[in-house]
Amino acid sequence: MKYPLSWRLLDGLEAAAAVLWPARLRRLTAWGLLAPALVLVGVLVIGLGYMLEYSLHELDLATYRLTEAYSLTNYQTILDRPVYARVLGRTLLGAVLVTAIAVALAFPYAYALVRTRSAALRKALLVALFLPFFIGQVVRAYGWLIVLGREGLVNSALAGMGLPTVDLLFTYPAVIFGLVQYMLPFAILLLVPALAAIPEDMELASESLGARWISTFRHVVIPMAKPGLIGASVVVFTLTLTDFAMPEILGGGTSDFIASAIYDSFFQISNPGLGAALSMVLVTLGSLIVAGVFLVAGTGTLGVRGAK
Amino acid sequence: MDTGSSKRMVEIAGVSKLFGTVAAVSDATLHVDRGDFLTVVGPSGCGKTTLLRMIAGFEHPDAGEIRIGGRRVDAVPPYRRSIGMVFQKLALFPHMTAAENVAYPLKMRRFAPAKIPGLVDEYLGLVRLGDFKDRRPHELSGGQQQRVAIARALVFSPDLLLLDEPLSALDRKLREDMQLEFRRIQQELGVTTINVTHDQREALVMSDRIVVMEGGVIQQADDPVSLYRQPGTPFVARFIGVTSMFPGRVTKETGEAVTVAAGEATLTARGGGAVLGAGAAVECAIRAEQIAIGPRDGAPRFENAVDGIVRQRIFEGERMVYAVEVPGLGGAVLNVFDHDPVSHSVYDETQPVRLEWAARDLIAFPAGPAPAVTTENKPTGSLTT
Numbered sequence: 230m231k232y233p234l235s236w237r238l239l240d241g242l243e244a245a246a247a248v249l250w251p252a253r254l255r256r257l258t259a260w261g262l263l264a265p266a267l268v269l270v271g272v273l274v275i276g277l278g279y280m281l282e283y284s285l286h287e288l289d290l291a292t293y294r295l296t297e298a299y300s301l302t303n304y305q306t307i308l309d310r311p312v313y314a315r316v317l318g319r320t321l322l323g324a325v326l327v328t329a330i331a332v333a334l335a336f337p338y339a340y341a342l343v344r345t346r347s348a349a350l351r352k353a354l355l356v357a358l359f360l361p362f363f364i365g366q367v368v369r370a371y372g373w374l375i376v377l378g379r380e381g382l383v384n385s386a387l388a389g390m391g392l393p394t395v396d397l398l399f400t401y402p403a404v405i406f407g408l409v410q411y412m413l414p415f416a417i418l419l420l421v422p423a424l425a426a427i428p429e430d431m432e433l434a435s436e437s438l439g440a441r442w443i444s445t446f447r448h449v450v451i452p453m454a455k456p457g458l459i460g461a462s463v464v465v466f467t468l469t470l471t472d473f474a475m476p477e478i479l480g481g482g483t484s485d486f487i488a489s490a491i492y493d494s495f496f497q498i499s500n501p502g503l504g505a506a507l508s509m510v511l512v513t514l515g516s517l518i519v520a521g522v523f524l525v526a527g528t529g530t531l532g533v534r535g536a537k
Numbered sequence: 538m539d540t541g542s543s544k545r546m547v548e549i550a551g552v553s554k555l556f557g558t559v560a561a562v563s564d565a566t567l568h569v570d571r572g573d574f575l576t577v578v579g580p581s582g583c584g585k586t587t588l589l590r591m592i593a594g595f596e597h598p599d600a601g602e603i604r605i606g607g608r609r610v611d612a613v614p615p616y617r618r619s620i621g622m623v624f625q626k627l628a629l630f631p632h633m634t635a636a637e638n639v640a641y642p643l644k645m646r647r648f649a650p651a652k653i654p655g656l657v658d659e660y661l662g663l664v665r666l667g668d669f670k671d672r673r674p675h676e677l678s679g680g681q682q683q684r685v686a687i688a689r690a691l692v693f694s695p696d697l698l699l700l701d702e703p704l705s706a707l708d709r710k711l712r713e714d715m716q717l718e719f720r721r722i723q724q725e726l727g728v729t730t731i732n733v734t735h736d737q738r739e740a741l742v743m744s745d746r747i748v749v750m751e752g753g754v755i756q757q758a759d760d761p762v763s764l765y766r767q768p769g770t771p772f773v774a775r776f777i778g779v780t781s782m783f784p785g786r787v788t789k790e791t792g793e794a795v796t797v798a799a800g801e802a803t804l805t806a807r808g809g810g811a812v813l814g815a816g817a818a819v820e821c822a823i824r825a826e827q828i829a830i831g832p833r834d835g836a837p838r839f840e841n842a843v844d845g846i847v848r849q850r851i852f853e854g855e856r857m858v859y860a861v862e863v864p865g866l867g868g869a870v871l872n873v874f875d876h877d878p879v880s881h882s883v884y885d886e887t888q889p890v891r892l893e894w895a896a897r898d899l900i901a902f903p904a905g906p907a908p909a910v911t912t913e914n915k916p917t918g919s920l921t922t
Contacts, residue, residue, distance in 0.1 A: 434628035439645035
């Protein structure tokens with residue numbers, strides 16, 4: 230009996246696996262496959278532990294070293310200086326705005342991608358979706374500098390029409406604009422599977438039952454897309470909350486987010502204790518918000534079924 | 538139009554639909570009377586679902602016109618048509634309870650809010666789901682989901698009910714129960730219904746009228762008994778019931794009856810519609826239950842007799858299914874049902890037998906331009922279910 234080569238190769242592999250990994254070890258297989266991920270997360274947790282440690286030591290201005298004694302001084306500093314509250318508030322507001330705008334813009338894009346009957350349009354939408362991933366965030370931010378700058382395309386066009394030029398760069402709206410543009414592909418990527426999971430018959434059924442498309446959207450499509458909407462919101466929100474490059478480059482120091490403040494603490498004023506404390510505040514805040522969303526939305530979010 | 542148009546709920550005239558260069562439906566003309574249950578039956582890809590989707594308004598005909606209740610609906614969007622539809626996969630809204638699903642069309646169609654709970658209860662009661670109104674679809678069994686879907690499609694008293702093979706996913710027992718249940722509800726409400734299915738048995742059981750489609754073309758439309766007795770084309774003969782086909786040539790034509798030479802046999806048949814002159818090539822069709830099987834030395838019972846050898850025997854309880862090879866018919870294999878396996882003799886594989894049937898049961902169709910692609914020559918006992 231002559232079987233194809235690929236079959237015989239697979240049979241050989243199976244035989245080898247049976248020797249190297251006997252059946253009684255098989256229930257460990259799942260843990261074995263999980264191990265790399267667990268190690269990675271474990272290293273992160275250790276790093277977080279060190280950060281917590283740092284944050285509890287005050288900077289000794291005489292030696293520029295962290296003092297031995299434990300104290301909450303760094304956290305007190307964050308509370309005392311209004312600049313940190315302002316940066317934090319700006320970051321949170323930015324994250325909320327960017328999430329709302331990006332998800333709102335991503336929804337029609339993802340819907341068109343899923344529902345279009347034209348293969349050409351679907352390909353074009355897919356290419357346009359993945360193209361930005363090939364261009365780094367910093368490169369894109371510099372691209373916006375060229376377009377929006379004082380001598381940039383927009384202002385040249387305005388001047389050409391005899392209109393006064395405007396300062397578009399180094400403003401909060403510029404940062405929000407850059408972040409939305411950066412987050413849009415993430416939001417679309419997370420919405421596409423959620424929308425693809427809604428059978429088209431659901432929409433046709435709704436229509437034949439008497440609903441116009443807007444009612445169908447409100448009562449059928451959006452409720453059924455909820456897992457994707459929440460998943461996309463959570464990802465965009467957390468990515469924005471911790472973003473560094475866009476506020477730094479497009480904000481030019483006028484609209485720093487919390488990540489910039491952390492960077493400055495570590496590398497500008499060389500106060501690792503304060504930087505660590507700010508990091509802990511950011512991690513805690515982000516975790517609480519995401520946990521809150523999952524609590525309210527249930528475990529069905531992100532399409533993870535099982536616990537109902 | 539004509540005087541009978543008021544009893545016509547649906548009129549379809551010369552409707553065609555192209556997908557690219559392929560005609561999914563070509564020049565379909567049919568009508569459904571008020572209160573009738575019409576089934577469109579055919580193999581997958583025959584255009585029956587496209588026809589249904591055009592009636593529902595999800596597709597637009599490239600030619601012809603569709604009238605519902607006397608009104609042309611070409612420009613009417615689905616949400617303005619008074620049509621309840623039960624989808625193949627039901628399309629119940631998973632985030633709504635049974636009651637919310639049934640209330641949905643009432644809300645969308647702006648029924649008075651005070652009337653809605655009463656109607657929902659009435660229709661859930663009609664499908665015997667009164668106790669399950671607060672369950673979500675995934676908490677209901679397959680049959681219960683079917684019932685919610687039908688209540689949802691009927692609760693707003695549509696002019697027309699469309700069924701797009703909703704029973705095809707159910708197991709046999711449940712499917713047969715639901716066929717009767719759908720029929721009961723349909724007759725109770727008197728709602729005009731168009732059902733689409735590939736299941737010929739479902740078509741026979743449920744319908745007032747049956748339309749057989751193949752290759753986008755309507756082959757025949759008739760009531761179930763007439764359709765079964767008088768198939769108009771070889772395709773209908775093969776598709777409805779278990780029918781064996783073999784080729785032949787007309788040697789003599791005397792009114793209704795024709796004499797056919799098939800292989801070495803000379804048989805008497807009735808013409809299937811068209812006028813058949815001597816020398817015409819024909820396809821002969823004989824139904825499995827019309828053939829009597831017996832020993833070769835028995836007394837002749839019918840006009841037609843051929844000798845064969847049993848190739849396969851399947852016992853189905855209430856009947857015995859034989860596949861009999863007949864060398865005298867060019868080796869054609871005929872399916873034979875013996876509906877009395879209790880008192881009749883049983884013939885085993887390789888046993889020689891004689892097959893007999895009456896002249897009126899053998900139908901001679903004019904052979905098509907192309908030779909018949911397939912003859913049903915496998916034992917097909919399960920095909921009928």
